[in-house]
Amino acid sequence: MKFRIVIEADELTIITENGGIACTREAEGDVGEPRVATTDYYQNYINSCSPATLFDELAEGEMEFKDWATEEYNNWVVIQDALEWLSPDTTWEICDDLFLDYFPKEYLSPKESLIREIANACESLSLDDHQDRETLISKLLIAL
Numbered sequence: 001m002k003f004r005i006v007i008e009a010d011e012l013t014i015i016t017e018n019g020g021i022a023c024t025r026e027a028e029g030d031v032g033e034p035r036v037a038t039t040d041y042y043q044n045y046i047n048s049c050s051p052a053t054l055f056d057e058l059a060e061g062e063m064e065f066k067d068w069a070t071e072e073y074n075n076w077v078v079i080q081d082a083l084e085w086l087s088p089d090t091t092w093e094i095c096d097d098l099f100l101d102y103f104p105k106e107y108l109s110p111k112e113s114l115i116r117e118i119a120n121a122c123e124s125l126s127l128d129d130h131q132d133r134e135t136l137i138s139k140l141l142i143a144l
Contacts, residue, residue, distance in 0.1 A: 001090045003083060004098040012074055015098050019045030020086035021058065024073045037073035039066045041085050051102045 006013040011025035022041045029035030044061035046054065064085075071078050083092055 001087055002093050002095045002098060003086075004095055004103075005079065006103045007074075010073065012079065013103070014079060014082045014086070015046060015103070016083070016086050017098055018087070019047040019099075021046045022082035022086055024078050024082060026073050027067065029067075029069070033067075034069040035067045037068040037071060037075075037078060039068070039073075039078060039082055041065065041082065046099055046102060054102055 002017040004015045006015070011023060014022045014024070020042075022039055024037060024039040027035050027038040041064045042058045042061065043063055044058055046058075049057040066081070068075075068078060083090070
């Protein structure tokens with residue numbers, strides 16, 4: 001299944017081709033509760049909402065969230081978690097042309113294009129195991 005990552009200053013919006021959506025962002029923890037990021041998983045699909053009021057409509061529906069004590073919002077582990085929640089046991093293909101009426105091309109940053117290139121390059125690398133590839137992608141995303 002195809003997915004797209006929309007990158008903003010301190011947030012990633014992850015969208016799947018079937019309209020699933022999750023947002024991960026920087027977050028501060030409360031006293032005694034370590035937290036550096038949080039992910040919001042929306043029950044509603046993006047294609048059931050108006051582009052002009054997308055996040056208002058999503059917020060009206062049911063949602064789940066997950067706080068991350070040590071993982072940064074743009075870490076590959078966090079992105080994979082969102083994808084797994086959106087559609088378990090799926091093979092993913094990153095793209096940059098999903099739901100352009102909600103997130104037009106002007107929302108695409110050079111970083112977003114670079115993420116696609118990195119993901120494609122990592123797929124072709126002959127790394128020892130899956131974990132090596134994930135580690136490499138995660139480090140590159142954090143460096144961005």
